[in-house]
Amino acid sequence: MIKINYMSTLFVGIDVSSKSNVVCAMDFDENKYLSSSFKNNQPGAEELAEMILNCMNSHPNLNTIVVALESTSVYSIHIANYLSTCELLMPYKPYIFCLNPKMTANFRKSYVGMDKTDPLDAYLIADFARCGRTKKCEPWRGSQFLALKRLTRHRLHLAECISREKTYMVSNLYLKFSELQLLDGDAQPFSNIYGATSSAVLTEFMSLQEIIDSSEDELLQFLAQKSRKRITDISKTSELLKKAARDSYRLDKCMYEPLNVSLASSFNCIQTYQKEIKLIDQAIEKCINGMNPNAFIILKSIPGIGPVWASGILAEIGDITAFHSSDALAKYAGLTWLKNDSGDFISEDNRVSKAGNTYLRYYLGEGSNSVRRYIPEYGEYYSKKFAEVTKHQHKRALALTSRKFVRLVFGLLVKNQLYTGEKLDAELNIESN
Structure with a gap:
C-alpha cells in the first residue's frame, strides 16, 4: 500500500480523449492551481509537464504529485507512460493512476445535479484522488509491464481467432x-x-x-x-x-x-495463427525473463504453470497487495456466480458473472486446466464437479477449478513462497488477519 502525505500533494485529474487532455489540479484544501486543455500528443504532454512543474515550484508546501485519469482504451496509455517517466517531475515522486471508469462514475453520484462536461470530469477525477480513493488502486507500472500485457493480450486475441475459425x-x-x-x-x-x-x-x-x-x-x-x-x-x-x-x-x-x-x-x-502463437509465446518468455519478478518465479513453481500462463496471470494481477482477499481477486477476474433466488426458491444453476477482467479470467482458466493434469487434488476436484451435472460439464468444472486455483495463486503470492505441495489451508487465514 502506497503511503502519501495528502496535505503536501498536488492532485491532478485528467479527462482523456483521442485529441485532447482536459486537466484540473488542486491541493488537499481544494485550492485549484490548474484548469486547462492540452493536445493528446507529445508536445501537449510536454506542455502539461512544464505547467505541473511550475505549479510545484510556485508552492513550496507541495512535494508530491498524484495524477489520476480514467483508463480510456489506448488513449490514456501514452500520457500515463510519459508522466510516469518524465524527468522534469521525478523530484516530486509522481504517482500515476489509471482508474476504472466505473469507480469515478460511482463517485460522481455523490455530486447531486452535477453537469457532465470535460472540465468538470477532470475536476471530479482530481477530487477522487484528493479524497484518497486511489489508495486501493495500483499505480502505473511502467513500460515493461505494458509491453508484457500487450503480448499476453495479443496471445488471447490469436487464440480467439483460432476458436472463431474452427x-x-x-x-x-x-x-x-x-x-x-x-x-x-x-x-x-x-x-x-x-x-x-x-x-x-x-x-x-x-x-x-x-x-x-x-x-x-x-x-x-x-x-x-x-x-x-x-x-x-x-x-x-x-x-x-x-x-x-x-x-x-x-x-x-x-x-x-x-x-x-x-x-x-x-x-x-x-x-498461421498457431505459428504466430508460438512466436508470441517466445516473445512473452523473453519479455518476462528481462523483468524476472519474484512473483513470476512463485507462479512457475506450481506444477503445470509455465512461463506463458504465469506471465498472463502476472500481467493482469500486477501487485497482489492491491487485493485484500482471494475473493476480491476472483471478483476482479469475473469468477463469481450471480444469485437467482426468489422467495423459497434457490437456483442451483447460476451463471458466472464475467463482469471482470476477461484476460485474467482466460489465463486463470488455462492455468487451472493445466494444473489439474499435474496436481491430483485439482484433477479430482475437476472430475467431481464434472460428474455433478449433465449440461456444460467441462465449462462448469473448469470455472469452479479456476476459482479454487485463485485461492492457491493468492495464497502463494501473499505469503511470497514457492509451491511445495502442501495444502494451503493457511491462505484462508490471510484474509481474516
Missing part, C-alpha cells in the same frame, strides 16, 4: 464429410479433427468416393506420410476413415471443389 468451418466440415464430425471416442479416426492428418484428408481428397476407392496400401501410405508415422494403429485408422466415408452423405460434384477451397483456406488460417 467454429466457422464446422458447417463446411459437415457438408464435406458429415459422419467424420459426429464420431466420438474409438469410432473417430483422428485424435484432432483440425490436425495435419485430418486437414490433408479433407483437402487433398476431392470427394469421399476417392477415399472409398483408394486401395488399402495407398491409404495406409498416405496416412503414414501425412501423420509422419505418429499414428499408433494406422490400419485401424484407415478402416475407421473408410467406414466414415461410406456412412457420410454424398454431394453433387459441383459442391466439392468450392468446399475444398473453403476448408483449405480455414486450415491455412488456423495453421
